[in-house]
Amino acid sequence: MMKRGGAVHVVRVVKSHTDKHGQERVYRSAYLRRTYREGGKVRNETVANLSALPGHVVDFIDAGLKGRHLVPADAVATITRSLPHGHVAAVFAQAKALGIPALLGPACGQRDLALALVIARVCRPGSKLATTRWWADTTLAEDLGVAGATTDEVYAAMDWLAGRQETIEKALAKRHLSPEANPDRLALFDLSSSWVTGHKCPLAARGYSRDGKKGLEQIEYGLLTDPEGRPVSVRVVPGNTADPAAFEALAKDFKTRYGLADMVMVGDRGMITSARIEQLKELGGLGWVTALRAPAIQALAADDGPLQMSLFDEQDLAEIAHPDYPGERLIACRNPLLAAERARKRTALLAATDTELAKITAAAEAGRLKDAGKIGVRAGKVVGRYKMEKHYTLTIGDTSFAYARNEEQIAAEAALDGIYIIRTTIQDTHMDAGQVVATYKSLANVERDFRSIKAIDLDLRPIHHHTETRVRAHVFICMLAAYLTWHLRRAWAPLTFTDENRPEPENPVAPAKRSAAAQTKASRRTTPDGHPAHSFRSLLDHLGTLTRNEIRYGAEETAPLIPTLAVPTPIQHKAFDLIGQSFPLTLK
Structure with missing residues (x-):
């Protein structure tokens, strides 16, 4: 009491x-x-x-x-809606810093839709229908005013963007291929293909599929980049176009469209062939960096040829000359690691071929396999599967089969293991031999772009559009997204597994190596400041957890809604700092 x-x-x-x-x-x-x-x-x-x-x-x-x-908390403040915001805000901020909205065209509803398609392709690749459903659940649709866009409006925006492709690419070419921005006057070029669903697209055709989709129609496209791999232009051609023919047509198109009066095209030996080089000479104004094919290397390695193994006694590269290549430089390189790998692979393929051919011999001797035609078909499949036709001599009869290795041919090929020869019009007063080798190896940059566009980041394939204009627009959207991704990957390198400072090899022929800092980051899976290291995709997903919340203060339905950002994590802070932007409450 x-x-x-x-x-x-x-x-x-x-x-x-x-x-x-x-x-x-x-x-x-x-x-x-x-x-x-x-x-x-x-x-x-x-x-x-x-x-x-x-x-x-x-x-x-x-x-x-x-x-x-x-009083109860929900009577004081109610979160009426929460939308993912950080990832689209970061990509939009980077796009704005690069001037992409103005690059696309004057402000209008179609430009906003096109910009939203590019940003969505970076953040969450998908079909156009899936994209319109996805962006409605982020702040992208609301802030760009595309929340109510119909499929027809999206397709109309793609048609509008396709009509502006030439203007946009000219601006990018001026930005990255002009003499001021690109004093070496180099441009990287490569071709790839992707399969198409359906059978109505006029560009779709059966051809060599780099995706291994032999039974499906495809399109082919060529990507032009600056020496560091920034995408500048992309062109789509029918899927049955051979690489040399596509290169010839696109090189002429690039030269005339962008006014490339003095440019060096860098391409692999399967594309810039001797026949294509003759056409480039006729076109004028375009030089080249490429490599010789195996028959040409063998001709130079003949007894009286300039390519002798003694050239590599003290160094891995040597400059040679031959009358068949007037006005060009030939740089012979030998990579010991590549030589060892080719020898290992050849030994394994020869062993596998021997095993299969021995089965055919046994079947013929036992009488299970008769008729020279049938025996020849089966043997042809074996040597064709392993690509060993040139290394075997086959003796085929109606009831017998025998095979023997062509040891002389095998030894001749083995002598050239690890050797490749670069041919170029770049004069030695402009680049030494090591720089030319490094330039040729920079093709890895455009190959990395293709991996990013096709599978790793942007999922260009498969293509679901059926009209030529929209297929071209789809590929162009992926190229613009790749341009954005290139800059974001470089800016966010400290937060990801990307090597920020890859060392320049003293020997240009030697394989590239990662820096010690990148090795440490990969093994510990943390950044130097102790934060978890991310892939590019997982970093975008983490940024997406930064939400914008609509909060109503008070119990009345008429109380105002106040947009409020969630508290950013240290990694989210760092990601925006690295692109030089603050956290925007809204995109516009």
Whole structure:
């Protein structure tokens, strides 16, 4: 029974005790007390022991006794909606920093749709229908005003963008291929293909499929980049176009369209062949860096030829000359690691071929396989499967089969293992032999772009569009997304497994190596500052967890909605710092 009336308050008591084992024990208590005076002295009366109550209940009692009016949280603030924001905000900020909105064209609804398609392709690749459903669940659709866009409006925006492709690519070519931006006057070029669904696209045709989809129609496209791999232009041709023919047509198109009066095209030996070089000479104004094919190398390695193995006694590259290549430089390179790999692979393929051919011999001797035609077909499949036709001599009869290795041919090929020869019009006053080799090896940059566009980042394939214009627009959207991705990957290298400072090899022929810092980052899976290292895709996913929330303060339906960003994580802070942008509440 309480002795007195009056106000009470909460008192918290913390006591500690060290037991005989030296461990400190902490005891926390909470009491409801009343303070009063008696005989001039201040005394305390314990009204109730609150120690058994949960801590938050004690906090409620304490707050209530201090005059605070406690109400349910949902009556004070209600989060009415929460949308992923960080990933689209980061990609939009990078696009704006690169001037892509202005590059696409004047402000209009179609430009906003085209820009949204490019950003969505970076953040979440998918079909156009899947994209319109995805962006409605992010801040991208609301901020760019495309939330209610229909499929027809999206296709109309693609048609609009396809009509502006030439203007956009001219601006990119001026930005990255002009003499000021590209003093070496180099442009990388390569071809690839992707399969098409359906049978109505006029560009779709059966041809050599780099995706291994032999039974499906495909399109082929050529990508032009600057020396560092920034995409500048892309062109789509029918899927049955041979690489040399596609290169010839696209090289002429690039030269005339972008005014490339003095440019060096860098391509592999399967594309810039001797026949294509003659056509480039006729076109004029275009040089080349490419490599010789095996028959041409064998001709130079003949007994009286300039390519002798003694050239590589002290170094891995040597410059040679031959009358068949007037006005050109030939740089012979020998990579010991490549030589060892080719020797290993040849030995394995020869062994596998021997095993299969021995089965045919046994079947013929046992009488299970008869007729020279049938025996020849089966043997042809074997040597064709392993591409060993040139290394075998086959003897086929109606009831017999024999085979023998062509040891002389095998030895001649083995002597050239690891050797490749680069041919170029670049003069030695402009680049030394090592720089030419490095230039040829820079084709890895455009090959990396193709991997990014086709599979790793942007999922260009398969193609679902059926009209020529929209197929071209789809590929162009992927190229613009690749342009954005190229810059984002470079900016976010400190947060990802990307090698920020790959060392330049002292020997240009030697394989590239990762820096020690990149090796450490890959093995520990953390960045130097201790944060988890991400892939490009997982970093975008993490940025997507930064949400923009619509909060209503008060219980009334008419209370205003206040957009508020969630608290960014340290990695999200770093990602925006690396692209030089602050966290935007809205995209526009």
